[in-house]
Amino acid sequence: xxxxxxxxxxxxxxxxxxxxxxxxxxxxxxxxxxxxxxxxxxxxxxxxxxxxxxxxxxxxxxxxxxxxxxxxxxxxxxxxxxxxxxxxxxxxxxxxxxxxxxxxxxxxxxxxxxxxxxxxxxxxxxxxxxxxxxxxxxxxxxxxxxxxxxxxxxxxxxxxxxxxxxxxxxxxxxxxxxxxxxxxxxxxxxxxxxxxxxxxxxxxxxxxxxxxxxxxxxxxxxxxxxxxxxxxxxxxxxxxxxxxxxxxxxxxxxxxxxxxxxxxxxxxxxxxxxxxxxxxxxxxxxxxxxxxxxxxxxxxxxxxxxxxxxxxxxxxxxxxxxxxxxxxxxxxxxxxxxxxxxxxxxxxxxxxxxxxxxxxxxxx
Amino acid sequence: xxxxxxxxxxxxxxxxxxxxxxxxxxxxxxxxxxxxxxxxxxxxxxxxxxxxxxxxxxxxxxxxxxxxxxxxxxxxxxxxxxxxxxxxxxxxxxxxxxxxxxxxxxxxxxxxxxxxxxxxxxxxxxxxxxxxxxxxxxxxxxxxxxxxxxxxxxxxxxxxxxxxxxxx
Numbered sequence: 030x031x032x033x034x035x036x037x038x039x040x041x042x043x044x045x046x047x048x049x050x051x052x053x054x055x056x057x058x059x060x061x062x063x064x065x066x067x068x069x070x071x072x073x074x075x076x077x078x079x080x081x082x083x084x085x086x087x088x089x090x091x092x093x094x095x096x097x098x099x100x101x102x103x104x105x106x107x108x109x110x111x112x113x114x115x116x117x118x119x120x121x122x123x124x125x126x127x128x129x130x131x132x133x134x135x136x137x138x139x140x141x142x143x144x145x146x147x148x149x150x151x152x153x154x155x156x157x158x159x160x161x162x163x164x165x166x167x168x169x170x171x172x173x174x175x176x177x178x179x180x181x182x183x184x185x186x187x188x189x190x191x192x193x194x195x196x197x198x199x200x201x202x203x204x205x206x207x208x209x210x211x212x213x214x215x216x217x218x219x220x221x222x223x224x225x226x227x228x229x230x231x232x233x234x235x236x237x238x239x240x241x242x243x244x245x246x247x248x249x250x251x252x253x254x255x256x257x258x259x260x261x262x263x264x265x266x267x268x269x270x271x272x273x274x275x276x277x278x279x280x281x282x283x284x285x286x287x288x289x290x291x292x293x294x295x296x297x298x299x300x301x302x303x304x305x306x307x308x309x310x311x312x313x314x315x316x317x318x319x320x321x322x323x324x325x326x327x328x329x330x331x332x333x334x335x336x337x338x339x340x341x342x343x344x345x346x347x348x349x350x351x352x353x354x355x356x357x358x359x360x361x362x363x364x365x366x367x368x369x370x371x372x373x374x375x376x377x378x379x380x381x382x383x384x385x386x387x388x389x390x391x392x393x
Numbered sequence: 394x395x396x397x398x399x400x401x402x403x404x405x406x407x408x409x410x411x412x413x414x415x416x417x418x419x420x421x422x423x424x425x426x427x428x429x430x431x432x433x434x435x436x437x438x439x440x441x442x443x444x445x446x447x448x449x450x451x452x453x454x455x456x457x458x459x460x461x462x463x464x465x466x467x468x469x470x471x472x473x474x475x476x477x478x479x480x481x482x483x484x485x486x487x488x489x490x491x492x493x494x495x496x497x498x499x500x501x502x503x504x505x506x507x508x509x510x511x512x513x514x515x516x517x518x519x520x521x522x523x524x525x526x527x528x529x530x531x532x533x534x535x536x537x538x539x540x541x542x543x544x545x546x547x548x549x550x551x552x553x554x555x556x557x558x559x560x561x
Contacts, residue, residue, distance in 0.1 A: 129426075167522055171453035178461025182433070185468055189426060197472070204469045208462060228523055 049163050053145055056340075060347075061299040062107035068351045070103060075355045081106040114292035122191075122285055129190035134286065134293035137183030140176045141300035147172050148307045149231050151317045151336035152325040161317070161336065162231060169230035170222065173308060174215055177263065181207045183297065184265075184272060184282050191285040199281030202362065203272035206262055209369040210269075214259035216377035217252040220384040221245050221312055234316030241320040246313040251380045253313045255373050260305040262369070264298060267354040271362055306346035307339075314342050402445055409438035425471045429464060436460045450523045 036044070066081065073080030081103035089096040089105065099105065121130065147169040151161030166172050181204055188200015222228055224245070225236045237243045246253045262269040273281030283294045310316060317335040360368070416431035436459045443452035530538050 166449065168449045168453045171450065171457060175453050175456035175461055178457055178465070181461075181465055182430075182468075185465065185472070186430075189468075189472055201469065201472060204465055208465060211462070 045159055046163060049161070050146075053150070053163060054142070057142065057145060057300060057303055060303050061296055062111065064299050064302065064347055064351070065110065065295070066103055066107050067348065068354075069106070071348070071351050072355045075352075084109040111292075114289055117288040119288035119290065122193075124192050125285060126190045126192055129186045130285075131290075133183050133187035133190055134290045134297070135183075136186060137180065137297035138293050138300060140180040140183075141297050141304055143176045144173050144304040145307065147230055148304075148311055149234055149316055150307070150339050151332060154329050154332040160231065161332070165231055166229070168228050170218060170228055170312075173304075174211070177301075177304075178207075178211055180297075180301065183294075187282040187286070187294070191282070193285060195278045195280070196282045196284045199272040199278050199284070203265065203282060206265075206269065206271065206365060206369075209366060210259040210262035210373075213255055213369055213373040213377050214263065216374065216381065217255035217259065218312065220249050220252045220377075220380045223381070223384050223388060224248060230311050230316075234311060234318060237315040238318035238322060238324065240322040241315070244313060244315045249313070249380070249384070251376065253309075255377050255380070256309060256312070258368075258373065260309065261350070261353065262365070264301045264305055264350075266298075266302065266350060268357040268360050269365055270354075270359060271365060274359055302347060302350050303343070306343045306350065309346055310339060310342045314346075398445060402442070405438050405441035405445065409435055409442065412438060426468065429467050429471060432467075433460050433464045436464065450526055 070080040072078075082101045084103065084105040085100045086105050086108070089100055092099075121127070146163040147166050149160065149162040149165075153160055164172075184203040184207075185200045188196045188198075188203070191197065221233070225233050227233070233245075237245060241247075261267075265272050271281075272278075273283065278284070283291055286294060317339040319335075319338055323331075412431045412435040416428050416435060419427060419431065436455060440452040440455040440460075443449075443455060
């Protein structure tokens with residue numbers, strides 16, 4: 030490790046960044062795989078079924094007790110799923126628009142992964158010069174919204190490229206839905222930043238790290254509710270999964286896709302869920318801070334503790350995403366639009382106004 | 394590393410020009426969707442230029458508003474109207490004249506801006522951050538800012554009025 034100290038700061042920065050990007054990527058991908066498993070297990074429990082409990086790799090039988098237990102929990106299921114996605118036939122229908130048909134799955138995944146870059150997933154690992162965030166931008170939240178808003182292209186282009194009715198309807202619905210809820214989402218966050226006074230996500234976490242009562246979820250509960258609902262709409266999850274509603278649109282925008290291209294849409298959805306959860310943890314649940322407070326980590330152990338704390342909070346929110354999906358029925362499309370435009374946007378605007386008045390009062 | 398920044402500038406500027414050209418005169422495809430997508434790429438390349446100028450806020454807003462919202466609506470409308478491949482349009486004298494006039498006018502403004510621009514004094518840090526921008530907007534440029542918002546409001550009311558079939 031000592032040899033790193035002799036490199037010049039730029040090289041050090043580049044090296045650390047590459048390591049952070051790689052680790053964040055691997056962690057997110059693992060989370061995606063296991064979020065799918067959790068989804069299947071939770072849905073099974075809610076519907077009084079057992080869920081995946083059969084996938085058994087060859088080495089499982091050599092592990093006494095643990096092996097069968099892991100198999101019953103479905104721990105090996107994601108590997109089987111991944112293999113299946115890779116090995117299935119990748120079928121391209123003859124009537125599709127080829128270029129967009131190939132581009133769309135990639136355009137869905139990339140923005141979801143890029144949003145992770147500005148999220149502070151830990152304090153430091155002992156060295157204050159090397160914070161645990163890939164890109165410490167001054168306009169962190171705007172970057173996130175910008176990238177998230179690009180995510181809609183994947184779905185729109187998938188609908189357009191498929192050149193058939195149901196995917197097209199899915200794409201159109203998705204466009205209108207995502208644009209509508211982006212406004213509510215952006216406005217709900219304005220109130221948070223008015224309280225903090227900075228657009229940098231690191232500063233948002235610093236504001237909340239004192240203890241649990243400083244968390245934004247208690248200071249801006251309305252903003253949190255609006256953000257949460259908008260996040261469901263932005264990630265196309267139930268109760269707002271109209272772009273892919275199976276019962277009316279077959280599979281929506283990914284009807285014509287198979288094999289790895291379909292898997293990319295799947296991956297994009299879960300990566301977007303993870304990004305939304307991470308964003309909510311950062312904005313409303315104190316980021317990496319422990320509930321009982323404590324400042325930035327000075328040692329390696331405490332630093333890792335902060336990262337684990339962040340991941341734990343994120344995991345809880347992910348389970349909420351999954352839980353809601355299997356508990357609520359789907360909205361009708363006009364209800365969805367009415368909820369977004371005539372409930373949440375006025376509410377978010379009122380929240381900004383109230384926060385501004387409150388801030389003006391306490392600053393007197 | 395000034396050389397590296399210069400290189401990035403030329404890369405982004407070149408890409409912006411290339412994508413812009415492909416947006417209006419794509420030799421391979423006359424599809425309106427393709428044109429719209431190249432316009433998105435042009436906007437993203439411009440955002441890259443803003444970042445090189447340390448104007449992070451402008452870059453983020455450029456992507457958020459233009460690439461993320463305006464162009465998505467463009468695509469939405471193109472898809473809803475189901476536009477077919479554009480026919481190759483015949484150039485008329487009037488079209489060419491109007492186009493040339495617009496180009497000359499915009500070029501004039503640009504050249505004037507370049508001549509009027511002062512080279513940045515050494516030691517002054519370029520600030521394109523949110524706070525100074527907001528302060529300027531709400532003090533020095535308050536009137537133009539409010540006039541712009543009023544203009545947008547008028548446009549919005551007009552659209553609603555036009556799109557309502559009958560007014561109760």
